[in-house]
Amino acid sequence: MGDAIPKLARILHVADAFEAMTAARPYRMKPLTPEQALVELRKFGGIQFDPDVVDAFVRTKWASQLPDPGRSETREVPLIGHAVGVIALAGRKPGDSGSAPGPDVAAIKPDEVPVAPEVARPRPGIA
Numbered sequence: 001m002g003d004a005i006p007k008l009a010r011i012l013h014v015a016d017a018f019e020a021m022t023a024a025r026p027y028r029m030k031p032l033t034p035e036q037a038l039v040e041l042r043k044f045g046g047i048q049f050d051p052d053v054v055d056a057f058v059r060t061k062w063a064s065q066l067p068d069p070g071r072s073e074t075r076e077v078p079l080i081g082h083a084v085g086v087i088a089l090a091g092r093k094p095g096d097s098g099s100a101p102g103p104d105v106a107a108i109k110p111d112e113v114p115v116a117p118e119v120a121r122p123r124p125g126i127a
Contacts, residue, residue, distance in 0.1 A: 013050075014041060014054055018038075021036070022085050034063065035066050041057070
């Protein structure tokens with residue numbers, strides 16, 4: 001969603017997550033240390049948390065004295081549509097005609113294609 005999420009919501013998400021990780025809860029009596037919570041915010045920056053908001057949070061009085069691991073490189077999150085396309089292409093043989101764009105099917109090695117368990121075996125019919 002990225003920028004479609006209001007900035008205030010992204011700020012509150014980071015602050016609430018930090019508070020939740022560092023406070024004792026009924027389901028977790030031993031909270032994380034502030035240093036551990038900051039590592040978690042950094043680890044999921046760009047995936048679950050806005051990395052710019054995490055950078056700003058690190059400069060606040062609640063986190064300014066903590067050792068900061070810094071922003072890591074942004075990780076690519078695979079899209080389901082891309083994975084489905086690769087799986088579909090893997091079933092084609094070289095030279096098959098088709099309008100599906102993408103890499104050359106002959107270049108895809110079977111051990112490189114991620115196959116979900118649902119795709120690997122046919123589902124039984126509903127009686």
